[in-house]
Amino acid sequence: EEDIFRFSTEPFMTFDITKGDINKDGSVDVVDVVRVIDIILQVSAPTGEQEYASDFNNDLAVNVADVVAITNEILGISTSNVSANIEKIQISLAEKAGVEAGFLSVPIEIGTRDLLHGLQITLKYDASKLRPLQPHFGDQVSVLQHARDGKVTYVFSNLDDKPLSLPRALSFRFEQIHETAGAPAKIFLGEVVAAGAGGQVHKSVLGNSVAATGFIPKRFALHQNYPNPFNPATTLRFDLPDDSKVNIEIFNIIGQRVRHLLRGQDMLAGQHSLRWNGRDDGGKPLSTGVYVVRLKAADFVKSKKVMLLK
Numbered sequence: 001e002e003d004i005f006r007f008s009t010e011p012f013m014t015f016d017i018t019k020g021d022i023n024k025d026g027s028v029d030v031v032d033v034v035r036v037i038d039i040i041l042q043v044s045a046p047t048g049e050q051e052y053a054s055d056f057n058n059d060l061a062v063n064v065a066d067v068v069a070i071t072n073e074i075l076g077i078s079t080s081n082v083s084a085n086i087e088k089i090q091i092s093l094a095e096k097a098g099v100e101a102g103f104l105s106v107p108i109e110i111g112t113r114d115l116l117h118g119l120q121i122t123l124k125y126d127a128s129k130l131r132p133l134q135p136h137f138g139d140q141v142s143v144l145q146h147a148r149d150g151k152v153t154y155v156f157s158n159l160d161d162k163p164l165s166l167p168r169a170l171s172f173r174f175e176q177i178h179e180t181a182g183a184p185a186k187i188f189l190g191e192v193v194a195a196g197a198g199g200q201v202h203k204s205v206l207g208n209s210v211a212a213t214g215f216i217p218k219r220f221a222l223h224q225n226y227p228n229p230f231n232p233a234t235t236l237r238f239d240l241p242d243d244s245k246v247n248i249e250i251f252n253i254i255g256q257r258v259r260h261l262l263r264g265q266d267m268l269a270g271q272h273s274l275r276w277n278g279r280d281d282g283g284k285p286l287s288t289g290v291y292v293v294r295l296k297a298a299d300f301v302k303s304k305k306v307m308l309l310k
Contacts, residue, residue, distance in 0.1 A: 015049045020070045022046075022053045028073055030159065036067055037155050040120060041146035057199045064118035067157050069199025077161050087115050089194040092207025097187065099216055099269035100173060102241045103133060106187055106211045107171040115202060116164045118195030119156040123172060124188040126150060130213070133173040141165050151190065161197065176216055187211045214270050217241050220300035225276075225293065229307035232285070233277045236261075236293055240269050244297040248274065251292040258286060267297075278308050 020028035022035040036054045039046045039062055046054065046062075054062045056069040071077075090111035097104045106123070110116070125132070127150040135143055135154065141164050145154045154172070156164055174187070189209040194202040217239035225234045236248065246267045250259035258280040276293075279285055288310045294303045 013048065013052075015052045017049050017053045019053055019058075020056050020073055022050050024049075024053075028070060030074065033067055033070055033074070033157075033159070036062065036070060037144055037157070040064065040067075040155055041144060041153050042148065043146055059201065061201075063193040063195075063201070064120035064155055064157060065193060065195035065199050065201045067155070068118040068195045068197070071157070071159055072161065072199060075159075075161060086200060087112065087196070087202045088205050089115065089202045090205050090207060091121075091189070091192050091194070093187070093189050093209060093211045095208055095211060097174070097211050097213040098171075099242060100171070102216070102218070102269075104130070104174040104176065104213050104216060105171045106174065106213075107169065108189075109207070110166065110170065113166055114163050115196055116156075116166070116194055117158065117161075117197045118193075119164060119166075120153065120191070120193035120195075121156075122151060122153045122190035122192070124151050124190050125174065126185045129177055129185040130174045130187070131177055133175055135172060137167045137170070153191075163197075174213070176218075184215065185213045187213065216269050217271060220295075220297055220302070222293070222295040222302040222304055224304055225306045229309040231278070231309045233275055234306060236274045236276060237272070238274075238295050238297075239271050240267060240297055242269050242298065243267070244269075247294075247296040249294045249296075250276065251294065252286075253290050253292070258291070 017024055020032055022032045038044055039054055051062060054066055056066045092109045094107040097106045132147045132152040137143060141156055143154055143156045145152055158164060189206060192204040194204050196202055219241055221239040223237040225236050227234060244267060245264045246262050247264060248261040249257050251257050260281060261274060261276060286308060288308055291306050291308060292303050293306055
């Protein structure tokens, strides 16, 4: 039998709108730049006409490269002498989030920064555990963000023809929603768009794309030891909301120090535990009685009574 192929076609859509004039007011200006950024951040859904006008560089995608291209148009900057070469930009997340002022801080490494005139980064996270915070990297670079459904997108741009003035230490901050510890959350590097001077999209080469996070307590705490009473050893647990120098001392009931477990030890923020074997600094077993554990970290000082039974 003769093969029969059936198909249908639709005519190309045409729009009565100027490229870059997203709000269709007859001029391409900073209002249109803001509108494109809103579309990128998914603050509002564009019409087909607006999406067409936003794709200024005609690459069938609306992203930060269009922001750069429209900005060039507004400033009357000719890109005929600008290199349109597609370069490789190395981008990588730190493998583990740090802590900054009680919040999780996720550093990101970006190579060849002098090629960047626009940058768009999307991070994915567990919205039941983490909340992204508004970044601020000084007055030299504009950064806008929008978060929804466990995804946050950041758009870095300039309203001039200069490369982005990104800080040397670039990181994104997150707040933990719950104060109780649970399974560690992870932050994933999603879409990255690196735009050049002419509005072209450089090739992003992703390194590490997953940052692990540990539970960061909201406040300093010294918990009751376990077991208590104990013999011959017990576990001391304490919380640090920030990286701190930690001192832990053991005193007898008349205030004499019998053991110095930690002496100005540099420790990372998080939940910690320490085993005490019921001995003094000389290694001698202590006698039955009540002892006082004192924790000092930053300006925080807390004591707990513990009972050693023989």
